[in-house]
Amino acid sequence: MRVLVVGSGGREHALCWKIAESPKCSKIYCAPGNGGIKRVADLVDINADDIDSLIKFAKANRIDFTVVGPEAALVKGIVDRFQKEGLKIFGPTKDLAAIEGSKIFAKKLMKRAGVPTANFEVFENIESALKYVKTRSAPLVVKADGLCAGKGVVICKTQEEAAVALKNMMIDKAFGESGAKVIIEDCLCGEEASIIVISDGRNVIPLASSQDHKRIFDGDMGPNTGGMGAYSPAPVITNDLFKKIMDTVVYPVIKTLASDGMPYKGVLYAGIMVTADGPFVLEFNARFGDPETQAILPRLKSDLLEAMERAVDGNLADFSLAWDPRPCVSVVVASGGYPNKYEKGMEIKGLNEVSSLRDVVVFHAGTRRGRRAADTGNLLITSGGRVLNVTALGDDMQKAIDNCYNAVRMIHFDKMHYRRDIGSRGVSRAKR
Numbered sequence: 001m002r003v004l005v006v007g008s009g010g011r012e013h014a015l016c017w018k019i020a021e022s023p024k025c026s027k028i029y030c031a032p033g034n035g036g037i038k039r040v041a042d043l044v045d046i047n048a049d050d051i052d053s054l055i056k057f058a059k060a061n062r063i064d065f066t067v068v069g070p071e072a073a074l075v076k077g078i079v080d081r082f083q084k085e086g087l088k089i090f091g092p093t094k095d096l097a098a099i100e101g102s103k104i105f106a107k108k109l110m111k112r113a114g115v116p117t118a119n120f121e122v123f124e125n126i127e128s129a130l131k132y133v134k135t136r137s138a139p140l141v142v143k144a145d146g147l148c149a150g151k152g153v154v155i156c157k158t159q160e161e162a163a164v165a166l167k168n169m170m171i172d173k174a175f176g177e178s179g180a181k182v183i184i185e186d187c188l189c190g191e192e193a194s195i196i197v198i199s200d201g202r203n204v205i206p207l208a209s210s211q212d213h214k215r216i217f218d219g220d221m222g223p224n225t226g227g228m229g230a231y232s233p234a235p236v237i238t239n240d241l242f243k244k245i246m247d248t249v250v251y252p253v254i255k256t257l258a259s260d261g262m263p264y265k266g267v268l269y270a271g272i273m274v275t276a277d278g279p280f281v282l283e284f285n286a287r288f289g290d291p292e293t294q295a296i297l298p299r300l301k302s303d304l305l306e307a308m309e310r311a312v313d314g315n316l317a318d319f320s321l322a323w324d325p326r327p328c329v330s331v332v333v334a335s336g337g338y339p340n341k342y343e344k345g346m347e348i349k350g351l352n353e354v355s356s357l358r359d360v361v362v363f364h365a366g367t368r369r370g371r372r373a374a375d376t377g378n379l380l381i382t383s384g385g386r387v388l389n390v391t392a393l394g395d396d397m398q399k400a401i402d403n404c405y406n407a408v409r410m411i412h413f414d415k416m417h418y419r420r421d422i423g424s425r426g427v428s429r430a431k432r
């Protein structure tokens with residue numbers, strides 16, 4: 001198969017790396033890709049949300065199968081458009097990508113399907129939202145309905161903070177139309193984990209569990225980011241809990257959508273809060289997690305491309321995935337200043353040395369080759385906030401962490417920043 005992967009981050013690098021090893025894959029392209037993906041796929045200079053150009057490319061290059069990384073393209077309807085052109089593509093249609101694109105859609109679906117999630121109310125005008133806040137005790141969580149690049153959720157410690165968040169979204173339009181409608185929900189306490197599955201509309205195959213680290217600094221301090229590291233499996237997700245999440249979250253959602261006549265094909269990602277009262281859903285995503293995917297795929301022994309093709313064909317019954325039992329840790333190496341202002345254009349050194357390490361793989365996120373924008377030279381240059389995902393397997397979680405940080409310490413660029421504690425929560429939990 002000739003495969004096109006859409007996107008340009010560490011997740012897409014991991015997807016390309018895994019798909020390229022499939023015996024079913026004869027050629028792989030990535031649009032637009034990055035400086036590391038270039039090693040495993042041919043880069044195509046088309047942005048991930050430029051659906052017209054992607055269709056044109058897929059037709060001209062006889063692409064047999066397309067895999068979409070980022071949510072924006074899914075929510076914009078890339079799958080519907082490809083399907084209309086007779087092109088095979090992995091992911092949910094626009095109506096179903098609303099499970100990520102509209103938090104109100106997701107919450108209403110959960111309510112209908114009986115999925116455990118925080119109590120919530122929906123508001124379309126600020127006066128009633130402010131009135132409601134006064135009747136609730138803090139902390140409260142204010143969420144913009146639409147996509148906000150991971151910034152649309154505010155945990156408010158007081159009613160006053162909730163009022164500020166509401167005004168910011170609904171009056172000052174900080175997120176444009178995405179914040180025109182909001183959800184106010186109860187705050188849940190516990191430990192977060194990610195459960196990612198592949199669905200063919202009726203059948204589901206789960207990927208290994210994982211855990212993300214959203215804050216920029218050690219000890220979960222500082223502002224939220226797109227994710228500073230991940231590990232798989234997540235020890236908080238015991239076998240019993242995994243089964244419970246499949247039975248109370250994943251299957252009810254897939255069944256409800258199927259009985260609505262909307263079979264969900266693609267990745268369903270459930271962000272779970274494991275509370276004292278059991279697992280609750282914080283959010284759904286319609287795609288592979290980033291950086292969770294980077295920590296999950298090195299453990300996957302089966303053919304991911306086959307799994308995705310079977311999902312599109314409605315053929316996942318009796319298919320399962322085999323896993324390397326060893327844990328995997330992925331540390332994000334970022335540009336100093338991220339998630340706020342940061343510089344680009346730093347030369348990255350040390351990756352050749354790292355490439356000779358066993359059980360270590362470096363997925364690139366914000367890198368490009370060359371000295372300047374127009375240059376196609378061979379230097380590797382930083383081009384984004386999250387730059388690299390240094391990823392390692394180990395016989396146990398501590399060994400995976402040690403292997404990973406050993407590699408991280410061999411890499412250098414000016415003002416690089418990374419968390420020193422990725423995986424440590426997993427180690428302390430595994431020891432309990």
Ligand code: AMP
Pocket residue numbers: 118141143150153155185186187188189192271282283
């Ligand atoms: P979401 O985009 O809905 O996953 O929210 C982003 C992050 O906000 C989650 O990963 C949680 O850390 C936090 N969050 C969202 N909803 C809640 C909630 N009801 N209670 C506590 N934390 C939450």
Ligand code: GLY
Pocket residue numbers: 212226227285288289290291292
């Ligand atoms: N790691 C969180 C996400 O992919 O949304």
